[in-house]
Amino acid sequence: MSVYWLCFYENKEDDRMTNDCFRLKGSVMTTFILEFSDFDSDMFKHQLKQKVDASPEFFQQSPVIIDFSKLDLQKIEIDYLDILSTCREHGLQPTAFHHHEHLDLNAIKNTNLAVIKPGSSKTEKKPTQRSLPHSSGTQAKIINKPVRSGQQIYAEGSDLIILGSVSGGAEVLADGNIHIYGSLRGRALAGVKGNNEARIFCTNNEAELVSINGHFLVSDALETQTWKQPAQFYLSNEALHVSTL
Amino acid sequence: MAKIIVVTSGKGGVGKTTTSAAIGTGLALKGNKTVIIDFDVGLRNLDLIMGCERRVVYDFVNVLNNEANLTQTLIKDKRVENLFVLPASQTRDKDALTLEGVEKVLNELSETFDFIICDSPAGIEKGAQMALYFADEAIVVTNPEVSSVRDSDRILGILQSKSKRAEQGSEPVKEHLLLTRYNPARVEEGEMLSVTDVEEILAIPLMGVIPESEAVLKASNQGEPVIHNQDADAGKAYSDAVDRLLGETVEFRFLTAPKKGILKRLIGA
Numbered sequence: 001m002s003v004y005w006l007c008f009y010e011n012k013e014d015d016r017m018t019n020d021c022f023r024l025k026g027s028v029m030t031t032f033i034l035e036f037s038d039f040d041s042d043m044f045k046h047q048l049k050q051k052v053d054a055s056p057e058f059f060q061q062s063p064v065i066i067d068f069s070k071l072d073l074q075k076i077e078i079d080y081l082d083i084l085s086t087c088r089e090h091g092l093q094p095t096a097f098h099h100h101e102h103l104d105l106n107a108i109k110n111t112n113l114a115v116i117k118p119g120s121s122k123t124e125k126k127p128t129q130r131s132l133p134h135s136s137g138t139q140a141k142i143i144n145k146p147v148r149s150g151q152q153i154y155a156e157g158s159d160l161i162i163l164g165s166v167s168g169g170a171e172v173l174a175d176g177n178i179h180i181y182g183s184l185r186g187r188a189l190a191g192v193k194g195n196n197e198a199r200i201f202c203t204n205n206e207a208e209l210v211s212i213n214g215h216f217l218v219s220d221a222l223e224t225q226t227w228k229q230p231a232q233f234y235l236s237n238e239a240l241h242v243s244t245l
Numbered sequence: 246m247a248k249i250i251v252v253t254s255g256k257g258g259v260g261k262t263t264t265s266a267a268i269g270t271g272l273a274l275k276g277n278k279t280v281i282i283d284f285d286v287g288l289r290n291l292d293l294i295m296g297c298e299r300r301v302v303y304d305f306v307n308v309l310n311n312e313a314n315l316t317q318t319l320i321k322d323k324r325v326e327n328l329f330v331l332p333a334s335q336t337r338d339k340d341a342l343t344l345e346g347v348e349k350v351l352n353e354l355s356e357t358f359d360f361i362i363c364d365s366p367a368g369i370e371k372g373a374q375m376a377l378y379f380a381d382e383a384i385v386v387t388n389p390e391v392s393s394v395r396d397s398d399r400i401l402g403i404l405q406s407k408s409k410r411a412e413q414g415s416e417p418v419k420e421h422l423l424l425t426r427y428n429p430a431r432v433e434e435g436e437m438l439s440v441t442d443v444e445e446i447l448a449i450p451l452m453g454v455i456p457e458s459e460a461v462l463k464a465s466n467q468g469e470p471v472i473h474n475q476d477a478d479a480g481k482a483y484s485d486a487v488d489r490l491l492g493e494t495v496e497f498r499f500l501t502a503p504k505k506g507i508l509k510r511l512i513g514a
Binding site: 145146148149150151164165167168169170183185 | 396402403406446
């Protein structure tokens, strides 16, 4: 299950614009959510032990978010600190509580954990969302002419489609995917706000630099594969890959 | 209403002033009343190429500052009817140019001329932007060499974003590619970019290819635009370019190296 997560990132890429030693960026990460469907302190302790004993390695030091959204907190009395110590006993690392209307905020304060309000990805996944996870229904930005040296084009919150070439010294950026129906001779950066699933496509790869969510390759590395051929760029196992189209 | 054509390139030394002089002269030879304006304030060159440096009394900046009127300032060409030069100031810099001032001068010239050729300074700063701001058409002068091509690409971006036509969202500036210093033999050797390479990168219509020629340097030094020398390939190529600018379809010449005869091969010429 995915949640949105704010984290401190080291500078992986050239941050020419700022001298900051860090940046704040949104990212999607996988974490456990401990979702209660019923609450009974003893039963919880017993069942959690069973789960963890089944595969202890798997749960070691895993961050976990505690979710009471299926419970009616007005009727059930919960000992937050007790839940946390049970989790920690079994090697889990509770990091936050899932938002709930009737959370006892005073009790939460004593735990020093955060309360987070994940996006819509939490409960039911609509099939349409699944098939178009990153275009998120927004209109792609379409550029009808070549992108010239020195120009910069950014598609905020959407895909970027360029009908023409991207010249050397030009830069195109998008939060989503980038499609170039022409030669890519400049720089293309996709998924700039932390989208690992973004891809870059071009009909002729002569790129200076390509980057997906901060993972980048420069032309020295690119010239060995798919050079002057139709190509796509994508992330897999935290590494940027190139393949012919 | 005159047609305003800027001759620009981004990079220096590629042949903007030579081209302005040749194209301006060519348009006048075809019977169009033409004025060539030197926008390179501070580095006056056009008058030398046009051979009228000894007749400069007032200049562009004097007109902008209302210190002289256009009739006093325009220099009439001695060789061609209908051709005039508006020289740049040697003693001032680009800050002497203002959009309002330039617009006023262009409007006044527009009333009587058919073509106004703006000879742009190198670079992409104020001087170059002033020269291209009011343009209806642009001749982008490029050498078959990577840095020149990139700078031309950059200036095309500026034409599409910072010209008056771009700012007002009217019909975009019509762009023409003019390739100068083209040496077909070196292209065949792979030492120089080919016409196709440059066209592919810049993606604008080709208006002319001027072969590298000793005639060009000679013409500059003598102050006689190279288009007058119709014995030279460069002169002929500029005439073709003028015809294309006026909308005619002319076949491209001088794109391939002349075949060497057996005798020349033997003596290694």
